[in-house]
Amino acid sequence: MPSSVLTAEAAEHYIDAVASLLGLAIAPDYRPGVVLNLQIAIRLVRIAETLDLGDHDELAAVFEA
Numbered sequence: 001m002p003s004s005v006l007t008a009e010a011a012e013h014y015i016d017a018v019a020s021l022l023g024l025a026i027a028p029d030y031r032p033g034v035v036l037n038l039q040i041a042i043r044l045v046r047i048a049e050t051l052d053l054g055d056h057d058e059l060a061a062v063f064e065a
Contacts, residue, residue: 006042011035 006014015034019026026034 006039008035008039011038011042014038 012035015026015031015038018024
């Protein structure tokens with residue numbers, strides 16, 4: 001399994017731990033979406049980590065499609 005993949009089981013454990021620390025209740029109906037969003041966020045972060053940014057590279061102030 002590639003390191004860029006966060007399994008649903010691992011995401012569930014992470015969500016349970018963080019929700020407990022923050023005192024959040026996640027409704028069962030929303031849980032699959034929360035898991036999916038966390039998996040997508042982790043994939044995007046891992047992609048961003050591979051970028052070779054210079055010392056003067058900055059985030060865009062405005063995103064335009």
